[in-house]
Structures are given as C-alpha cells and as structure tokens.
Amino acid sequence: MLNIVNKSATERNSLESALRMATKGSAVLLIEDAVYAATQGSVAAAKIQSAMADVQIYALGPDLDARGMTSRVLDGVKVVDYGGFVDLVTEHNCCQSWL
C-alpha cells in the first residue's frame, strides 16, 4: 500500500491516521503541505522518525523546494521527484490518499 498524505500535520490529523493505519513494509509519501512533517524541529518529526522503523517515508522534492524546506529534511526520508512519484504508484498494488 502507498499512503499519500497532502495535509499539514500541524493543521489536520491526516498524517497521524495514515501512520496509525500503515502496515509494516508499506510506504507513506508526503506531498504538498504534508512535507513540513518531515523537517527537522517540527513537532511532527518525532512521529515520522518512530514510523520509519516499519514504514518507508518519501517526500516530494518540488513541494519541499517550494516551501523552502529542502535543507531541513529528516535523515532517512527519501526525496522523490514527479517521476519517482509515478514509480511509487506503479510499484504498489494500491494507493490511498488521506485527504
């Protein structure tokens, strides 16, 4: 399962729900305002870090760039471009968007 989250973790609970339901070995892709969660110093960073034991976290590079957050990305989070986004979708049998 590829879980896609696009809402800020400090405004909505989408990320929290996605991480709670994400099974071991699945992937979580952060896009749009969700990318803030994968940055150093964010209150959501701890949630991302503990989730990384079981789940691979990805963040969309162009969305990090647009928010000035590229240099602050947490270690262990894989940054992908739009091509990488497409690859993730094709690699997983199912996608869920946590709107």
Added chain:
Amino acid sequence: MSDMMDDMDEGGEGVVKKFMFVNRKAPHGTIYALEGLEVVLVSAAFDQDVSLVFVDDGVYELIKGVNTKGIEVKDFSKTYRALEGYDVEKLYVEKSSMDARGLTEEDLIVDVTVLDSTEMANLMAEQDVVISY
C-alpha cells in the same frame, strides 16, 4: 478634479482604524496565504493602521530560500519584503508557533517582532478589525 481629491482627503481623515490580518495557513497548499496577502496590499491603499500576524502554519509563509519552479506556481514570499513600501511595517510572529516548527527569526525572509502568546492575545484585543485566514 482637485476639489474631488480634497473631498476624498477630508473623508479619509479621522477614521484610521486598527486592522489586523491573521495568517494561519501554510503557503501553496491552499489559496488562503496568497489571497490574504492580496487583501493586505489592497487595504494598504486606505491608509489604515495595519498589523500582520503569523501564527500556527502561517509562520511557514515567511520562510526564506523558497523555489516554486517545480510546482509551477508564483513565489509570493518575496512580496512580504515589499510590504514596507506600502507602509505595512508591523509584522508579528508567535513564538510558540515558531518553536513547534523548529524555526527561528533567522529562517524568515523579513524582519518581524516575536511575541509570546499573551502578548499576541493582547495585541489582538486592541484591534478595531481582525481578518483571519
């Protein structure tokens, strides 16, 4: 024409109100941040006493080092630096909002006054008009 201008000037005097614009949304994910900024620029034309505050995800609007090329939208973060030219010089951020996001004044594109939550609440309480996004 000059009479008309005089009338307008007379009409404008003595009615300066304290306007506060409260920004609580991150840029780009929704249209609020950009539209809010547009309203501030419009209001600047009316010579009011304008304050801009940034709380919660709103502090992300002021981050420097932005590059929006990849998502193909306007980078309006530089517009905050132009506010001074519109006599909008009162910019405030809430300290706890900054702390929760690992941000300091050094990360911001403009000079701001950092307030604690009590100071922010007091500033809000003394406004005539508060417009929140």
